[in-house]
Structures are given as C-alpha cells and as structure tokens.
Amino acid sequence: MTGTKSTLIFLLIISIAITLISNSMKNIVFVAKADEGLYLKYATMVSENGIKGFRDLFKDYFADKSHRITQNPLRVGFVLIASLWLKLLGYSIYNLALLSLCSYCIFLFLVFYFARKYLGSTLVLPFIILVAFSPINMAMARRALIESTINLFLFFSILLFFLLLKKKNWINILSFILVYSYAILIKEGSAILSLFFLVYLLLTRKKNKEYFSFRGFLIIAIIPFSIAGIIYTYLAGGFTQFYRAMISVVTAPEVNAYAVFFCAGPWFRYLLDFMLLSPWILILGIGFIFFYLTKYKKRDELNYLLIFSICMLSFYSLFIKNIRYLMILDLPLRLFAFLMLYELVSLLFKEKVIFWLTLTVFILSVFDYLNFYYYFVRYGIYDPVSFCFLQASHIIPYK
Secondary structure (H helix, E strand, C coil), X not given: CCHHHHHHHHHHHHHHHHHHHHHHXXXXXXXXXXXXXHHHHHHHHHHHHCHHHHHHHHHHHXXXXXXXXXXXXXXXHHHHHHHHHHHHHCCCHHHHHHHHHHHHHHHHHHHHHHXXXXXXXXXXXXXXXXXHXXXXXXXXXXXXXXXXXXXHHHHHHHHHHHHHHHCCCHHHHHHHHHHHHHHHHXXXXXXXXXXXXXXXXXXXXXXXXXXXXXXHHHHHHHXXXXXXXHHHHHHHCCHHHHHHHHHHHHHHHHHCHHHHHHCXXXXXXXXXXXXXXXXXXXXXXXXXXXXXXXXXXXXXXXXXXXXXXXXXXXXXXXXXXXXXXXXXXXXXXXXXXXXXXXXXXHHHCCXXXXXXXXXXXXXXXXXXXXXXXXXXXXXXXXXXXXXXHHHHCCCCCCC
C-alpha cells in the first residue's frame, strides 16, 4: 500500500473516532467543582492577567488551607496552553474539553507517523484503529482535564529520547530537552520519566556509553529540571513560593480523603482497570510479553517499550492509583497486543493475513468503543477509578 493511500485511510479512521467522541460530548455533564472547573479558572486568570495571573494562582493556593488538598498551581504548562486556547475559542469548560480532543488528534498523528516507519504502511492502519478506539484515550479526549495533553507530551518525550539514542545530534538533544522540560511544566509528576531514562541507560550502557555518563545525566535530568525550576520560580514569584507549593503538592494525597479511599490499593490495581476497560488487549499484551521474552526476535524499540512499561508500572505503584495517571501505558500495551494478534493470525491463516488481522482488530475496537460508551457515556464516569468501574459493572452494589 502506498504512503498516500495509507494516510488517506488514516484520516478516515481519525475522522470516525472524532465524530464518535464529539457526538458523545453533546450531553456530557462537566464537573465545575472539581478539576475541570479549576483548570478553567486557572486558564481564565492567566489569559486575562498574563504573568500576574500565574502569581495569583500561587497566592490563591496558599490563601486557603483547603486549596492545598484539592488544587495544584504547578500545572503552569497546561494552564498556559489552555489560556491561549480559550482566548481563541471563548471561556467555557466545553471549549477546554476541545483542547483535550485536539491533543488526542495530535497524539494519533504522531503515533501514525512514527509507527509507519516501524510497521510499514499496511500494518500501521489496523494498529492505529486499535489505538484510536482505546476507551481511556477516548474518555479523556472529551473531558476538560490535563490527561490528553500530558499523554501527548509524555509520548513525544519518550519518542525523542529513543531517537536521540539512535541518532546523536544537537537537534535531537535540544528537541528532547525542550519537550521534556515542558512536559514537567504541564504535570510535575512527569519528572519520574528521568528514572526510566536512567534505568534504560544503565541496562544498555554498553550500547549507549556516550550517554551513560555525566553528560547523559545532564540531558535527562539536570537541564530539564533546571529549566522547569527556573520557570516555576519566576511564575510563582520567588523560590520560596515554588518550594512551598511543591512540598504541599507532594504531601497532599496523604490528607486527601478521596485519594485515600478511592485511589489506594496494590500495584496490580492498574492491571485490574485495564482488564475492565479492554480485557482482550490486556490478555494479548501480556501474552506477547511472555512470547517476546522467550521466542520473538529482539528489537531495540520493543526492548525500550517493554522496559518503559515495567518501570512506569513499578514507579506509579508507589503512589495513589488512577488509570488516567498511567494513561501513557495504554500505547505500548496496545502495540504488544497488536503484535501478538499478528502472530496468532499469521499462524491460523496462511492467506489474506492482513484482511483477517484487520477484521479481528475491527471487532476488538468495536468492543473497546462499546466499553467506552458503557462506562463514560451511559454511566457518565468522570474520574476513572476502580470503584466506579466496578459499580458500573455491577460487580459491587450500584445505586
């Protein structure tokens, strides 16, 4: 299949996904008293007052003790994007939700562009269908939340780091530093990626000797942290304000009743949530991991994504657990599931492999869309915590 033809089919796929998400937003109930309302408030303040608006965020945060439990002034990267977006479209939660939809679209374009290089023009199409109809991606694409935007920047960061190791030049280094620094400004928890980068360099130190050094540590941690820290300090109105906010945000989950009751639990809670949302994707994905470790030909990009998945699941298991916080894990899981499906279809059907693969992916995507609709449209789940999924599934009592 030619590149032009695959691009046109991709545009058709993404158009269908956007149409379905947009239609589901017609009767959506936004939660103005929760994060959606706070992000609208923050973006409006910055849009109307400029730099002073950022400093007002920090003042407002410290003015009331209750704000330190439910609010977070450190999401300045997202607030800046949202303020510019709302200035163009108008100040409403619905328009802020459209920013999430836009981030979802850009994310799919990036996945398509780079996946085509590794999978080819034919295989990339069924794979992008699987990604486009991810329940958690579709759900967050319709909410006025940070998740779709940070998912985009996290994906771009891990992608640029991989490209940086493959092709060592200053353009790749600079691109990675800028994107990763901004990802930290969007969501402070993104800094945990540096631990993954460090682990990966440690495991591949023979191949990446140049970056398993102080220079590498500068690129993956010191410079991005310094850039983010300087910007935070300036926007907060001083280092003291920034430091106080950072400590307060880190300790807030311990005194947040909602986080304690609904976001605690064992490490496998994330797997439970993925199982409830996309059971076949999780089963196929885990199956491929075992298959890859025993029989599959080893490839750098798959090693990278496997180490990334294990690291992120391990790191995030130490904190409060909500599948939207680990949404970035959905992409490698779907790639693993797709590759497992390809192996199974190739084994079962000697002819028309692509046809049967695409048909199977289509069926799985229909089930994924139905799960998205059931949980997030019909039952109107706002925060995708296990409790809500279990209630909607009638596994535990539902009012």
